[in-house]
Amino acid sequence: MTQPLARVLIHALADHGAREVFGIPGDFALPFFRHLERCGRLPLYTLSHEPGVGFAADAAARWHGGLGVACVTYGAGALNMVNPIAGAFSEKSQVVVISGGPGVSEGHRGGHDGLLLHHQAKTLDSQLQVFREITCDQTRLDDPQRAPVEIARVLRSCREQSRPVYIEIPRDQVDVPCDPVAALPPSPVEAEAVAACADEVMARLDRAERPVLLVGVEVRRFDLEARVGDLARRLGIPVATTFMGRGLLSQEPVPSIGTYMGLAGCPEISRVVEESDALLMLGVLLSDTNFGVSGERIDLRAAMLAADRAVRVGFHAYPDIPLADLIDALLDRAPVEPSVCAAIPAPALPRDLVADDAPVHPRDIAAAVNDLFDRAGPMPIAADMGDCLFTAMDMRHTPLVAPGYYATMGFGVPAGLGICAASGRRPLVLVGDGAFQMTGWELGVCARHGWAPLVVVFNNASWEMLRTFQPDSGFNDLEVWQFARLAEALGGRGHRATTRAQLRAALDAAHADESCFQLVEVMLPRGAISDTLARFVGAIKGANRPMGTR
Template sequence: MIKPLARVLIEALVAHGAREAFGIPGDFALPFFRHLEKSADLLPLYTLSHEPGVGFAADAAARWHQGISVACVTYGAGALNMVNPIAGAFSEKSPVVVISGAPGVKEGARGLLLHHQAKTLDSQFRIYQEITCDQAVLDDPVRAPADIARVLRSCREQSRPVYIEVPRDIVDAPCAPVAPLPPSPYEPAAVADCANEVMERLGRARQPVLLVGVEVRRFGLEERVADLAHRLGIPVATTFMGRGLLAESRANVVGPYMGLAGRPEVSRVVEESDGLLMLGVLMSDTNFGVSGARVDLRGAMLAADRAVRIGFHAYPDVPLGALIDALLERAPGHPRLTTSAALPEPPLGLIADDAPVTPRDIAAGLNDLLLEHGPMPVAADMGDCLFTAMDMVQTPLVAPGYYATMGFGVPAGLGVQAASGRRPLVLVGDGAFQMTGWELGVCARYGWAPLVVVFNNASWEMLRTFQPEGHCHDLDVWPFARLADVMGGRGYAVSTRAELRAALAAAHRDTGRFQLVDVRLERGVISDTLARFVAAVKGANRPPGAG
């Protein structure tokens, strides 16, 4: 059936798994937003306050439900304002569909400079080519269905952002429906040979270990990987980026691996393995605690980016899901005797006294809360709030662990609540909150009620740990708790452990509006995990021969 191009695009997004769209309208995008509002029954639209928040929210929603999410903006001032969040989504393999309104085809032919234009009319397109895996300009309604199908398949198969530009005078053009493309082919015999070699190596290993990364979540493989780990009876570590994976499974998860920056108990399990199978792991400095040399990749097995490397052998074009299915076919029907690997105990039992709060106290207070009332999805920003999350009980987590951008936490929490319907716990530093914390002002409109914990030390404290001298890290003390009250939420200012415990309990009880716990921390007081990470970074960057 022939329909307006915008409606065809919206229906194709839904058919490919989109469940929500986040956006900010602008004049070049208004015609498309008109169709979005008419299609709210298919694709709910959430408008936020600033384009970076739109990108972060869509990224987090995509991570949560392991499928595409949509970010809609206008040309130039809107889309270029969202470059940073989409760059992060590309780096961390999050399938966000960017839809940008654009000048009409006829407008571009007049030869005049147009408002919001940067260098040339296609500058924006070329910029997004660097941070998306596929792109299309829907300037031809006849070609549009094929372009949409190609781009959306790329988004799902590569689990990375894509870019679709819609000229505003084409939005209502008659267009044929989109026929989804079949999955890209692969060679089953190669997958079978690869799975046989993996199982043979695991079988002869004395200390086999499974290390899981973000691709396991991106491609919706968590349950199957948990089943594989359980049946193989081997310990499982997550990467820093994959913290929270398999949190609600029966797999023997020992915690996050972070090399020199992580807990020694977990590091030993991974580094002493003679049969390390890495599934969906991004080989980044943060994932390996800037100490990748501690893992002997010559004897390890890595499945990521649609390929598998086993020692010196390479199997190209092997989808991760196909490999896991083949491994499950070869795994025992019942679990083997589980290899002993003790999970490090998270801090518990926050003492309610007048002592000043530390990051470890925050972890203990939140762990007490989650163990008493049940898990909450966590959205963490970059900084010591994320490193503190490594000391929390296993719970689903979204965070910018590799790209390491600030400003992710609050809009990511909103994206998680929109995608899941569950109340999120947001961990954010005061510096990052100043960037995007104001998105909490939309919570009342949509009935969202996140519980936000602000690590407030009036400082970009993580940066100070790398360069203590100078004052460029200093921030003013903002009264976040009082600001929460005027934004439609409820705020609590705490500086002692007794105040923290009382505030967390009260914030958890009040589910009718967002809750903000403003935790005043002393400068220089950081989590143990961040301290280890900083020491590892400084050690890795020390000149040869330096003491």
């Protein structure tokens, strides 16, 4: 039976795996928001600014291994989300952008009676053209007869490519009758090619003396952690995650050795990965951050890489091989029973914080969090870009979302809210003072939605990661904002720590109170950076390659 086009789209989103919608209404989107609210199929969470909407939807998509949905208005709303969606594209996150748009009749007239239409940039198509650059598929639902096929195609693209897509719904089409969406079958895969590829991979692993499995973000994006964990146990080989894949397999009993970061990482982990004679990389993005700006330390000609629906085994290339199909084929060929892996101890993490009157160093934050997790159990982590993310590398292995490659600031707080909505769990949010100034105000919506994240603000009154690349600059200085005092005005509770003793007490008090969001502001001396960031900066300077956040 036909339904209004808006309802057809909402049901298609849910049928393809969406579980919630994040958004901010606007006049072009109001008709669609009305259907979202009345339909009730997907819960709607409104935030305060469109960048937060994009980051929250991205985090929810990462958590689910499925669709995250961001719904905004035309022009002033959607163009505010260009940066978050560009990040989702770079980091392969399944975000569906739903934008209200000018009505079909308005487009035919070039606006109201020939006048330019408000929110319009260069042309009425300018927004669509912008999103063509940062999404893998797009459609404008201006023909209700074609809409079901268009919706099905775009949502399949989002799932198969694990990248954002863009759907624009003209405001005068929202209530037009439309047939339901029939999901398209998966794109065809050549079974013989998958089999040949899996045979070659297994042959290389069988011949190897030092095989290693390196897992990356696609394993999470396609919801493959359980299957990859099973494969790792049955192969009995050491497992490392990439920087972007930190937190992967944290709930799987696998022989994990930690996170590989090249020159920026732990030397023991780097040695195991780089000396492997059969390095199998599953879902790994070949980026400078993942490889600690030292990609040449791994001979990709001798490695095996499965990513972007293709597999490269040395000089052999297998196109159109989805990661899930390869993993299933490898499982068919792997031993049925788990194999014993030679013990390779993971590096010890900071623990047992000395709760004295000494000033706080980033490694103290890691130790305090690890102590908290040991006492009370782990929490999922949402980290912003900056030293807060590098400090997270010294925290207990737990599910983590972060902009490890695109490196945008402002991700952490709204991503934490995305985890709240997507999981129902309480996340730990790690954010620097500079990034908090961008999107930290989204905490003000927590009371409305019943969320109580625990937020740790690294406050050194500085864009400190940028300062590491240009120490003599004054433009990286920030004012000392009283974030702990601001928490109450936003509906939460604030704690400030300037010593290690105060840090432990603040974390304990914040963790114990789930009545509202808790903000722990940790005052850090300028120049105090984590050991991981120090190695990362050293690696970049050694390679003479400028890099930073933003």
